[in-house]
Every structure is written in C-alpha cells, then in structure tokens.
Amino acid sequence: MSETTAGYTVTVTMKTEYDYDEYFEGSDYYSLCDSRGTMDFSRMFITVLYSLVFILGLIGNVLVVCVLVKHRNQTTLTDICLFNLALSDLLFIIMLPLYTDYTVVKNWTHGDLLCHFAGGFQRTGFFCSIFILVVMTLDRYMVIIHGTKVAKYRTMRTGVALTVVVWSLSLCVSLPAFIFTKETKEPNGPGCRYEPENKAWKVYNISANNILGLVLPLMVMILCYSRIIPVLMRIRSSKKQRVVKLIVSIMVVFFLLWTPYNISHFLIFLQSDYNLIDDCDSIHNVKLSLIVSETLAFTHCCWNPIIYAFVGQKFIRRVYLLLSSWVPGIKRSRRDSSNSFSRRSSAASRSSESTLTM
Template sequence: MENFASKETVFSVDSGTNMTDLTTIDYSSYYDENFSNFSPCSYAGFKDFGKVFLPTLYGLVFLLGFVGNGLVVCVLVKHRNQTNLTDICLFNLALSDLLFVLTLPFYAHASMINEWVFQDFMCRFLSTCHTIGFFSSIFFMVAMTLDRYVVVMHAVKVARYRTLRAGFALSVVVWLLSFGVSLPAFIFSRVTVEETLRNQCTFSPENKDWEIYNNLAINIMGLLIPSLVMIVCYCRIIPRLVNMRTAKKHRVVKLIISIMVVFFLFWAPYNISLFLKFLQSENKLPNNCKFDGNLRLSVAVTEAIAYTHCCLNPIIYAFVGQKFMKRAMQLLSKWVPWLHFPFARDFSDSSYRKSSVVSRSSDVTSTLIM
C-alpha cells in the first residue's frame, strides 16, 4: 500500500465503461524464450480480498490511531509547562503516527474502488507523508529507548543534559533524518498506467538501484537497527531495574518486554515478506503463479497488520503510566462531562503525590512509565 519498492497492492481504474471486470492478468512472461506452456496468472481473488480486507482494517487503524495519538498530543500540549525530554519524544512519536494514519483513508478508498483518483501531486505528497510517518515513528521509538538507557545506566551524569533544548534539537534531527530517508518516495512516486490501462500510484524509480535502496532502508532502518538497539539497551536495563528498591520495577520490566515483543511481532513478518519479494525480483525465488500469488497476499496481510502498531503506541508508551492516564482521564472528563470516568477520580493529586517516593529509583521508574 505504501510507496515502498515491494508494494504489491494495486490502485487502478479501468478506463473503459465496464467496471465489473476486475480480473488482473500478468503477461510479464509472455516473451520468455520458452512460452509453449505459458498460462497467464490471474489475481482476481487477490483483488477481491484487497477490496474488502484492506479498507476495513485501514479504517479501523485510522480511527483508533487518530483518537489515541490525538489524545496524546492534546494531553501533552495542555501540560506543556511541565514538559520534559520524555514528553517531547512521546509528543513527536504521536505526531509521527498521526501523519502516518492520516494517509490511510486515501489508500483505503483506492483499494476499495480499485482506482487512484487523487492525481499525481497527491500521489507524491501522500507517499512522502506516509514514508516519513513510518520512519519517524520508528526513529522516535529508538530515541526513547536510548533515553531510557541513559536514565537508568547513567542517571547522575546525564541529568543536566536532558533539557528541553536537547529534546527540541533531537526532534529536529529525527525529522530531518526521516525526510532524508523518505526523499526517494517524493522523487519517484507517480501515477502510471499499466497494460490494463488502469491508473496506479506507484514507486517507479529510474533504475533498480533505488529499489534496492528502498528495500534495504525498510529492513535495516525499519527493523534491524531498532530491534538491535532495543535488545541491547533493554537487556542491560532490566538487570539494573531488578536490583532497584521500588515497587514499580516489575511493572516496568513487563512494559519493556512488551515493547520489544510487540514491535518485533508486528513489524518482522512484514519486513520478511518484503525481503522475500525483493529476492523474487532478483530471480532468487520462484516466480510461478502460485508462489507469486501467495507472496503478494503475504505482503498485503502483514503490511496491514504492521500498520496497526501505530494504534498500540499510545497504549504502550503513554497510557500505561499513572501520571499520563490521570491527565488523559481529566481531559476526557472536561470534553465529555456526561460520561463518567471513575478512574480519573482515583488519581487525585494528593494520592499521586503520596504514592511517589523521592528517590533515584522512583525517578527512574517514573521516567520509564511516564
């Protein structure tokens, strides 16, 4: 769906008057040397699957991701006078996920009606926003992991460096890096017309080197490096937390394990599917109809599942913390006073202060769980 090199979901429109025939035929092997036993591949079932499954899931991801991340942004803006480095990273993570999910309704519409109707500029613009949102979300998760690491392992040494200015500088660097990595999506995304005379918004680089770059960027910077950073940092953080004298340490350990497991389970299958598709394009894997159809389906399904991770980020990084939950419930109580949020009353300012222990251990765990 996104304008990555291995994108397989096709958004197209039949230029003729008959819109009922949505069968897609692949004649790419017609001119092979040996075509005596050639039979074209039909992807009608895949297209029908995409018309129902993808719009439904993208709609749910958009709704949940917009509400969850929007609430995170509103809470942090309301309490901006109490902002710290962790809050800045969390704010930018929510913005990244919002940028990502705001592109999904357009792709859901294109998948549902089997055509791209938003012209070339919107193709480039949405592809760029989609890719920037993807990379910046992961980069800010890496930044939050490194921040947790230095807080736990070098709390005294780095305390004076964890300033608002450092947070703003880090945010600018991450956004610039995300834009730089996503620049090929802006340059090479365009509306093209396939053999079936249907319009598509595709990633169409001038040479294959950019396709290789795109695939490596997704797998290395989108999965490999973040996974290694999380594993190395959290494997050193957990033993230190276990030795701390704080009642919250077991909760923090569970949170850390959840972050690593959820990230890997949601993104690894998608990255593996993209890598297999890349190997197929390099003739390292079979290119027959059955294998190609299964691989296309795998990319579409794992892609949609991976996108749901942006809905979980607010839960994992924000709502698990008592302080943030209290603020969110208080804000919701003002917005929708006819609804009752007993959880908000449970966290009064006095009870929250009483439950907080002014010590290095509690400072660390409070930073880790907001």
C-alpha cells in the first residue's frame, strides 16, 4: 500500500499471519469455512442425546452400584471390577450436564476451576474404564487357562489393591487434562478446552488416547481371548461362558463407540498441525465426524447396565429384589423373583463367578 505525505511517497507493506490451530481446537472447531450448519446440528443432536444418556446412565449405574453393595458379602473379583466400572461411568455422567449447557449456551459459564475438573474427570473416566476392562480380561485368562492355581489369589484384598492401582494410574495419565483444560477466550465468549503449553503435550494427548486407550488394550484382549475361546469350546462350562459373554459384550461396545472418536480426533490433530485438508467440504466432514463420534462415544456410560440386563440373569432378579424393597407396588414381583432365586440359591452360593452374571 502506498501513501503520499508532504511530497514523499511512502510504501507500507502489510503482512498478516493467521494461526489456524484455533479453528481445529476445542469443542466448537471454528474454521474459515462456514460451519454454522454443523454447529446447529451439533447443538440439537448433542442436547437430545446427552439428556437421554444422563437419565439412563444415572439410573442404570446407580442400580448396579446398589445391587453390588447390597450383596457385598458374595462379592468376587469380577464384581469389584464391575463396581469400579460403574463408578467410572458415573464420574463421566456427572460431567454431561456441563457439556450439554456448554453446547446450548455456546459459552462456558461455570468458571475456570470447574473447567479443569470437567476435562480431568472425563479423561479419568475413560482411562479407568479401559484399564478395568484390561484387568477383567487378564482375570478371565488366568481363571480359564490356569484354573485352580490362581483361585487363592482372587480375594477381596486383591480386588482392593487392583482398584487402587487402576484409579491411581488413570489419574496420573489424566493429569495433563486437569492442568491444561482451562477457560479460554473464544469469539462467542468464554470457552473450555484442552490448551497445552506446547506441541509436546498435544502429542501426548493423542498418543495416550490411541496407544493406552485403544491399541495396547486391544492387543491384550485379542491375545487373551484367542486362548480363552478355544478352551471354552472344549470344556463348555455354562457359568464361565456367561461371564466371558458379559465381558466380551462390554468390550465390543466400548471399542465400537470409542474407536471412531479416536480416529476422528487423530485426523483433527493431523489437520491442525500439518494442514492435510484444504477444501471446505472435507473440513466440514471431518468436523461433523468428530461431533458425531464424540457424542456416541460419550454414550458408553449408559450401555453397561443395559448389557447386564440382557446378559446377566442374576442381575435382573436382584434388581427386582432391590426395587421391591423401595417400591411397595412390586411386592408380587419380589415374591416371584424370590421363589426363582431360592431354587438356585445353593448353586449360587457355591459359585465363584460374578454376582451380576448368574
């Protein structure tokens, strides 16, 4: 640009540099392309789905916790794992109203401190769930492959020790999320997103998601069940098969829900750092895939009680017994369930399998 001042011609060169990272970070993922349609879809889709997930997940997981606590005298190592799985789901669930409000209002109105906790609890719940699934897989492997050799080690003390290890490890892995998820300034007002100090922590976040949260657990489960399934086909133990069926169902649902999110998040990371996508249609599709996959992934916290209901016969009976003590209107169901339960009480008392799966 040229300007004439007091007979002199002054040439002024103006250079503007844009930081495109902000368009691919956080919950809104602003971009130079028009994304208003994507954001409108996001608000409607997330609000409806998160509301349903919150209600179903809260009721279902509270029932799981209550059933396990009520029958704690019959608790096994598998029950302890299922108890911690329900707690990790509840930790995830209590954050959903915050995300729903953030999506509807388009501003983070809960302060910086709660933003730190929301990001940290979300990550802790995710890693705790996956670590518990790994423990349950290894436990099934030891029981079925090595049998009575490990029976004496499957005690309440072992379960408590594993609980401490799993939660401690989950908190340690999630510590950067507690630190770097913070209130930020966005075009529409305050936001809440993972904002690391340097690129190394961004790489850590992606690596932890995909390596600790996907690749390594999947490898462990494939290796273990490649040995477990042939053994079960030979011995045909109905009790062991029910427990394995429950655990495999939980794992399949978990990976089906979380794998698309991890892949979408990885693509966003590559785009923000290496600009692999340069057309608006592709950018729109990537953002839309992240919104949908993230929302579906967050629904995992309400699926486990549904799986228990379909796979675990004893779980349904004990839910009836529990609800009958709270709601007088289902006394009849209690008597029916009690009669059914009493016919099998002898075998159940001798069983070393899960409280929820018999």
